[in-house]
Amino acid sequence: MVTAATGNKGIVYPYPIAREKYHWPTFSDAEFKRRHAIARKFMDDNGLDCLIVAGHNGIWERGWANVRWLTNYIGTMELDCFVVFPRTGDPTLLILGLNARLPDRIARSIVTDVRGALNTSDVLVERIRELGLERGSLGIVKPAPYLSISKDHDQALVDAFPQARITQHSDDWWLRRMVLSPEELACLDEAGRIGDAAVSAICAELRPGMKEKDLFAIIWSTIAREGGEIPCMVLAASESMFTPVSGFQRPRPIDRTIAKGDVLLLELGPRDPHGYEAQTGKPIVFGPPPPDYADLFDVMFEAYKRITSALKPGCSAKDLRAAGQVIWDRGYTVVAPLVHGVFNPLDAGPFVGTSHRPDKDVILEPGMACCVEIHPTTADVTKGVFMGDTFVITPDGARSVNKLPPRMTVL
Numbered sequence: 391m392v393t394a395a396t397g398n399k400g401i402v403y404p405y406p407i408a409r410e411k412y413h414w415p416t417f418s419d420a421e422f423k424r425r426h427a428i429a430r431k432f433m434d435d436n437g438l439d440c441l442i443v444a445g446h447n448g449i450w451e452r453g454w455a456n457v458r459w460l461t462n463y464i465g466t467m468e469l470d471c472f473v474v475f476p477r478t479g480d481p482t483l484l485i486l487g488l489n490a491r492l493p494d495r496i497a498r499s500i501v502t503d504v505r506g507a508l509n510t511s512d513v514l515v516e517r518i519r520e521l522g523l524e525r526g527s528l529g530i531v532k533p534a535p536y537l538s539i540s541k542d543h544d545q546a547l548v549d550a551f552p553q554a555r556i557t558q559h560s561d562d563w564w565l566r567r568m569v570l571s572p573e574e575l576a577c578l579d580e581a582g583r584i585g586d587a588a589v590s591a592i593c594a595e596l597r598p599g600m601k602e603k604d605l606f607a608i609i610w611s612t613i614a615r616e617g618g619e620i621p622c623m624v625l626a627a628s629e630s631m632f633t634p635v636s637g638f639q640r641p642r643p644i645d646r647t648i649a650k651g652d653v654l655l656l657e658l659g660p661r662d663p664h665g666y667e668a669q670t671g672k673p674i675v676f677g678p679p680p681p682d683y684a685d686l687f688d689v690m691f692e693a694y695k696r697i698t699s700a701l702k703p704g705c706s707a708k709d710l711r712a713a714g715q716v717i718w719d720r721g722y723t724v725v726a727p728l729v730h731g732v733f734n735p736l737d738a739g740p741f742v743g744t745s746h747r748p749d750k751d752v753i754l755e756p757g758m759a760c761c762v763e764i765h766p767t768t769a770d771v772t773k774g775v776f777m778g779d780t781f782v783i784t785p786d787g788a789r790s791v792n793k794l795p796p797r798m799t800v801l
Contacts, residue, residue, distance in 0.1 A: 400513035401490040401506035412497035415663035416462050421573045422500055425459055426475075428566050432529075433477045436559070439526035440518070442547075443473040444533045450623045450659070453533045455733060457483075458665055459567065463499035465489045470510050470540060473501070474517045482517050484510040511546035518551065527555045535560040535738055561750075564738040568731075569757035574666065575782060578732065578759055581668035582780055582791030584618040584660040589672050593799050598650050598676055602628050602643040605654070613660050622667065623659030628652050631675065631683045637767040637774025638725055639671075652676045653683065655776045657726075657763065667732060668780035668791050669761040673798045686766055686775045687798060689720045694764045694777055694796055697728060701760070701781055701788035707751035710742045714764075722766040725774075732759040732780055758783045759791075 429441060445457030447468050454464045460473050461483050468486045475481040482503040489495040490506020507513045518528065528547070532538045538558060547556060570578065591612040596605055609624050625639035628646055631653050639655040656671035679687060696713040714728040724743055731739020731752070740760055741750040754760070763778030779792040 398512075398516045399505050400484070400510070400516075401487045403490060403493060403496055403504070405493070407493045407497050409497045412494050414462070414498045416498075416500070417573050417664070421571060422460075422462075424571060426481075429460065429475055430477055432559075432563060432566055436529060436557070436562075437527055438529040438557070439477055439523050440521060441473070441475040441529050441531055442514070442539075443475060443531040444539045444543075445471040445473075446533055449534065450621060451665075452667075454665065455738070456531055456533070456563075461499045461501045463495075463501070464665065465495060470543065472510060472514055472543075474514065474521075476521050476523070479521065484513050484517070509542060511543045514543060515546050515550045518547075518554075523554065524551050525553045527557070530556065530558045531563050532558055532560045535564070561738070564731075564733065565752070567733070568739060568752065569755055570759060570782075575757070575759075577662045577664045577666035578668050578780065578782065579791050580662040581618070581660050581666050582670070582793070584613055584616045584662065585658050585668055585670035585780075586792055586794045587616045588612040588658055588660060589656065589670065589674075589794055592654070592656070593674060593801065596648060596654075596674075597801070598648050598652075600648050602626075602646045602648065605648070606643045609658060613658075616660075617663060619661040619663055619665055622661045623657075623669070625655075625657040625659075627655040629655065631679050634773045637771045638765075639776065648676065650677050653679070653775065655774065657765075657776055657778065669732075669763065669778055670780060670792045670794075671763070671776050671778045672794055672796070673775055673777050674801060675798060676801050678800065682773065683775065685720070686722070686773065689717055689722060689766050690764045690775050690777055691796070693717050693728070693766065694762065697762050697764070698779075698781065698788065698790075701754065701762070701783060703755055703783060703785065705754040705783075707740060707742045707749040710740070711749060714743055717764075717766045720766075723769055724765050725767060725771060726763055726765045728764065729760050729762055732761055754783045756783050756785050 443456045446453040472484040483501045487506040627639045639657050654674040659667045659669045661667045700713040710729050728743030730741050740752040759782045761780045765776045767774035779790045781788040
């Protein structure tokens with residue numbers, strides 16, 4: 391039976407760990423040194439003594455993004471996870487108590503001070519006290535731009551440290567991460583390759599008479615076989631182009647048989663083993679589209695061409711919105727954004743084109759990346775088509791990490 395030391399520090403694994411025997415995907419020492427330097431520069435610029443970097447397994451496990459970026463750790467079932475990262479001294483990783491008892495989970499983290507609890511609020515407070523920061527400046531890095539830490543943790547910090555200055559950060563933090571390193575770009579290229587493999591497998595294997603669950607099985611099995619991280623975002627659907635009832639892809643299959651006259655809606659978000667996501671999706675139809683769908687496809691290709699041509703250093707949300715205006719000019723609308731960031735969560739970056747939230751402007755620079763997803767629909771969202779790819783901004787434009795051409799496949 392595995393036991394672990396417990397106490398004010400939470401659950402701490404008491405045995406040596408041969409980290410080199412656990413072959414988790416990771417980055418070079420130089421890459422983590424670069425990231426930690428960015429974190430400390432952020433603290434210097436904001437007058438902070440310590441970062442409290444939050445993460446969890448939500449949003450298709452995208453909520454891990456900042457924890458992974460600093461520590462390489464991704465856990466299992468965590469509803470709360472934190473990196474306590476002081477401006478001086480060593481960081482601490484706070485995780486689910488179960489995982490703090492398991493050497494293979496702990497070995498994934500490059501941070502060696504790992505502590506566990508069912509709810510990490512008490513352990514978090516204890517670590518801040520150990521650092522002597524009861525009256526310090528503490529910066530919370532939220533797990534997503536639109537989501538902060540739980541009330542448990544927020545109240546624990548406020549109650550324990552009434553004289554501390556506690557601030558919250560999101561977009562200002564993400565902007566420090568926007569330009570990707572060569573190691574990160576390599577991960578994005580690998581994710582692009584996996585996405586292309588999934589689309590190619592659908593074209594090769596899916597046929598009329600098969601079920602929508604078979605479509606999902608092809609996607610999931612291909613991502614796993616190609617070495618992609620599971621789970622990841624998979625949105626897919628089949629729909630009749632002659633009697634459509636839904637114009638948007640879904641996260642789970644329904645009991646539907648693929649038939650002649652169908653269109654596939656594919657929005658795939660495969661990730662490489664390091665967690666970098668490159669979304670893609672190509673239009674696939676079973677037979678020629680009728681006139682109304684032919685018009686949808688025409689506007690989709692035109693918007694894709696205009697938006698991808700606009701991607702370049704200096705490009706703004708206003709530029710991208712204008713490039714995609716052809717969708718509205720032709721009488722259609724969108725549900726999903728036209729352009730969004732590649733980070734997890736995906737709106738930690740440019741976010742352009744939806745009607746239900748304001749555009750988020752990030753002026754593009756070389757080394758940044760974003761996903762273009764063109765999804766014109768009718769106003770009632772009963773008819774729709776989709777095509778998307780992931781792009782890296784270059785000195786003079788942008789390059790796609792997806793190598794399949796942006797064209798329709800007729801099966």
